[in-house]
Amino acid sequence: MKLFLSLVISTVFFIANADAQKIFATRNGKVTFSAPNDEDVTAVNNEVTSRIADNGQMTFSLLIKGFKFKYAEMQDHFNDQYLESTKFPRGDFKGTITNLNEVNFSKDGAYKATVSGDLTLHGVTKKVTVNGTIEVKGGKPVLTAKFTIVMNDFNVSAKAVAEKVNVEVSCQYQ
Amino acid sequence: MMIFTKRLLAIVCLTLTTQMIFAQQVDLFKMQDSTNAADNKNGHEPVLNTFYSTRLVNGHTVEITGKGSMDFRINHRFSPLNLGFYEMFGLDAASMRLGFDFGLTDNLMVGIGRTTYFKEYDGFIKYRLMHQKTGNGAPLSITWEGSWAYRNLKMDPTLKVTSSDRTVWTTQLLIARKFSNNFSFQVSPSFTHYNRRLFVSGGSTDMFAVGFLVRQKVSKRISINGEYFLQTQRFNGMHDPLSIGVDINTGGHVFQLHFTNSQGMNDHSAIHETSGTWGNGDVRWGFNVSRIFNIGGKRK
Numbered sequence: 001m002k003l004f005l006s007l008v009i010s011t012v013f014f015i016a017n018a019d020a021q022k023i024f025a026t027r028n029g030k031v032t033f034s035a036p037n038d039e040d041v042t043a044v045n046n047e048v049t050s051r052i053a054d055n056g057q058m059t060f061s062l063l064i065k066g067f068k069f070k071y072a073e074m075q076d077h078f079n080d081q082y083l084e085s086t087k088f089p090r091g092d093f094k095g096t097i098t099n100l101n102e103v104n105f106s107k108d109g110a111y112k113a114t115v116s117g118d119l120t121l122h123g124v125t126k127k128v129t130v131n132g133t134i135e136v137k138g139g140k141p142v143l144t145a146k147f148t149i150v151m152n153d154f155n156v157s158a159k160a161v162a163e164k165v166n167v168e169v170s171c172q173y174q
Numbered sequence: 175m176m177i178f179t180k181r182l183l184a185i186v187c188l189t190l191t192t193q194m195i196f197a198q199q200v201d202l203f204k205m206q207d208s209t210n211a212a213d214n215k216n217g218h219e220p221v222l223n224t225f226y227s228t229r230l231v232n233g234h235t236v237e238i239t240g241k242g243s244m245d246f247r248i249n250h251r252f253s254p255l256n257l258g259f260y261e262m263f264g265l266d267a268a269s270m271r272l273g274f275d276f277g278l279t280d281n282l283m284v285g286i287g288r289t290t291y292f293k294e295y296d297g298f299i300k301y302r303l304m305h306q307k308t309g310n311g312a313p314l315s316i317t318w319e320g321s322w323a324y325r326n327l328k329m330d331p332t333l334k335v336t337s338s339d340r341t342v343w344t345t346q347l348l349i350a351r352k353f354s355n356n357f358s359f360q361v362s363p364s365f366t367h368y369n370r371r372l373f374v375s376g377g378s379t380d381m382f383a384v385g386f387l388v389r390q391k392v393s394k395r396i397s398i399n400g401e402y403f404l405q406t407q408r409f410n411g412m413h414d415p416l417s418i419g420v421d422i423n424t425g426g427h428v429f430q431l432h433f434t435n436s437q438g439m440n441d442h443s444a445i446h447e448t449s450g451t452w453g454n455g456d457v458r459w460g461f462n463v464s465r466i467f468n469i470g471g472k473r474k
Binding site for chain 1: 222
């Protein structure tokens with residue numbers, strides 16, 4: 001009886017441990033949006049909500065209005081004409097780490113990670129694959145990535161501004 | 175034995191609870207959807223672009239020039255259309271206002287200007303008291319505006335006009351709501367004090383009016399506007415100003431084209447000193463050009 005019980009307990013423990021899912025989250029991740037040919041066109045959003053689970057799932061969400069520009073009028077224009085933030089208030093990403101076996105969240109170190117998933121911007125969802133770095137420091141991951149998006153893909157007519165935009169992501173998770 | 179069983183039970187319970195916490199595989203994608211939905215519901219984002227510019231035709235809107243920006247404004251009013259072909263329907267002569275507006279903070283702006291009409295100098299301060307927000311935030315935008323005008327025109331010395339006599343004060347409360355992405359409406363109660371009535375008779379030195387400003391967007395960059403000021407009393411021979419116009423926003427520039435019966439382009443002259451009426455074709459074609467320059471430092 002005693003043996004049986006301890007067996008049950010240890011099994012339960014074992015399953016519990018195997019299933020234990022670690023989630024890292026932040027509410028003040030940083031995403032920078034910049035036009036490659038005009039250094040004045042740079043916007044920073046410091047209020048990005050993001051989560052990573054050690055099963056490889058990764059999500060990002062931000063408010064378009066959270067992008068701060070150097071010039072107030074530029075910011076207005078960006079919201080009103082460019083990304084139409086009243087109609088489409090959020091940018092959103094849901095992705096999965098495709099090389100999860102090369103990333104170890106429980107061991108400190110820098111890992112190259114490839115993430116592919118759905119990026120939603122201006123009401124349009126598009127599959128993207130992004131290469132970035134996950135650096136685990138003291139058990140907490142820091143993610144950095146750089147990629148380029150073509151505004152036309154997201155139904156944004158940006159001929160006058162920037163057809164291609166560089167996006168930089170930098171998030172420190174808790 | 176009894177104690178042992180109890181202890182065991184406790185351990186089992188504890189383990190089971192722990193297991194329940196950990197064993198649930200959380201789907202981050204669903205988690206994101208639900209937090210986003212909750213955030214959207216509680217969102218309190220300031221509503222942008224209730225109007226394209228800080229003026230609609232002559233009237234001030236609730237908008238404030240962005241911090242660190244300078245708005246160079248050229249306002250132009252031609253002569254009345256009913257002058258006929260000889261005067262090219264009013265295009266031969268024009269009055270204008272040149273102005274510079276400055277955005278000092280997110281909610282405060284000041285401006286100065288010079289008008290042909292009575293060779294007036296004017297200045298104003300505008301402060302946003304309340305900003306309409308999305309979700310269940312503030313339902314209205316409210317801005318206060320106070321202005322001063324000085325009539326520099328040379329006047330008959332026998333009138334014994336002092337510099338205080340030449341000064342006119344106006345204050346307005348601008349109350350607006352952006353009802354939808356395309357439709358905005360503003361009510362602006364206004365009060366004007368003339369130290370002395372020059373070239374006008376009747377009325378009073380203290381004049382009240384209520385302005386109604388409407389904007390309907392017809393595309394992303396173009397809107398149709400209407401502006402009307404209802405006066406509680408009028409100077410002799412003066413009428414309520416009514417203007418109908420179009421805004422074309424190109425980002426950095428706003429072009430405003432309109433027909434209006436008022437010649438003045440600052441507060442008191444546009445609201446209380448409009449001699450023309452739409453009825454007899456005493457209407458002027460006019461335009462405002464607004465060009466934004468960035469003069470402030472980097473936004474942090």
